Amino acid sequence: MGFESLLKELSAKYEGKINGYSQYGCNFINVPAEIGKDVLRSLSSEFGFKYLADIVAIHWPKKKEKFELSYNLLNVDARLRVFVKIALVEPEYETVTDIWKSADFLEREQYDLVGVTFKGHPDLRRILMPDFFEGHPLRKDYGLKDRKWFNSADEQNLGIKFTK
């Protein structure tokens, strides 16, 4: 299965709502958010993409669709890698943990760092930052030096006064 034949089958199935392109040696598929989860599920069950390598959330504060998710999928047998891109207006999307188990850690990571909430995730907690961390550091409106080691409420009761 090549990328062209996959695109042809997908756009026949979803009546041309999908557009794909190759760029710098990678294959991308743009999918509207409403059918995003359907497409991901059918890629896994019908097209053999049993391996979810990565989820990338990108923040575009100046665009109308402020968030973008990129699912890095691999078909191990056909040796084909595609990136399914879903643009979002709100930082909220459905979880894919019921399709791929690796999404558990990957979604938690994107939730922690970019602040995209995944509805239906079994255990959506921060994974890399401490629980009491404020904000999502990989958002574009979070400056490089805006970091706060302790929040202003001093929940740990360490007697630290945070000044900015």
Add this chain to the structure above:
Amino acid sequence: MENISVKDNLSEIITVNMGPQHPSTHGVLRLVVDLDGETIVDVRPDIGFLHRGVEKLAENRTYHQFIPLTDRLDYLSPLSNNLGYCLAVEKFFGVKIPERAEYLRVIFAELSRAASHLVWIATHALDIGAMTVFLYAFRERELILDMFEIATGQRMTSSWIRIGGIREDVPPLFMEKLAEFVSIFDERIDTYERLLTKNRIWLMRTKGIGYLSKEDALSYGVSGPIMRGSGVDFDLRRDESYGIYDRFEFDVPVRQEGDIYARYQVRIEEMRQSNRILKQALEQIPEGPVMTDDPRVSMPSHQEVYERMEALIRRFYLISKGFKTPKGETYACVEAPKGELGYYIVSNGEEKPYRLKIRAPSFVNLGAVNKMAKGAMVADLVGIIGSVDIVLGEIDR
């Protein structure tokens, strides 16, 4: 006290914290383990103690300035990290890398794999209780680190591979040492195997423990030796070939058992195959430049700078501002010792990446620990964590 029967006491589920500083976790990893007696009911890894915000730092640095930070991720195989990142940036330009640089990249990547697997076998055996292998494996790793020192000047964080090639050609001494190393390495691997492969204690502690089926391996997204130990025949070097790996003959070891022993066998075989690739590379490597002369990414030589004003300006510009990449997104991945190491770069046409996401193999592999450990004994958890071959620098980023 009288009301509590002995049976109730035993079936109570107790939560135990393993770590953050447990000797077997090789870094700052806390495992929250639910135990029923000695049987593991649930494992929840707690990570992030070393989080340095590398992805955020990347967004505030030029493409060249990020190379040293990639060393600090998987500090046991820094050159594989360099390579993955440089391949990703090179995809934007499609630059042609000189032949000699391609061969040197393969040599460095395979040496890194051998070095990383040596640390793994040493510490993994030590966790399970075998001390001798530790000393032997570190002796060979020392040889590799010596070679890195000769070539790059650094033993661990070498920052050696550049966008468009290699920083500098290796001295003749490096090639001598390499030839010496490849001639003895196979024999040394036999030594480890003699100590472990048929060792009764080793077999009892590894066979049938930490089982991960083929379907689970795919679904959990594990990569590298764990994936191949579970019967998935996939290797990025062969199946999504990058660099010049398609010119080398090597086998991809696959085992069907999916337990700790299978992962051990896969890694041992990988070291042999690395040595095979190194031997071929050593024979085929041509003379020539090691850095591309593509003006978009490469620095002009000092000679040129002295002679031509344009070269001086370009050098100044590349150092002070960096270079611009075209708009768009790209992804490049390499078969690092731990598995699929990928760099996803979003560029908006400026000198800095707009968003850089590192697909760290250990991070995703750690997600499968819960599945592997359920139902095992608490003493086996040490072996299971060891078989995942985690490096916390890479997990936490």
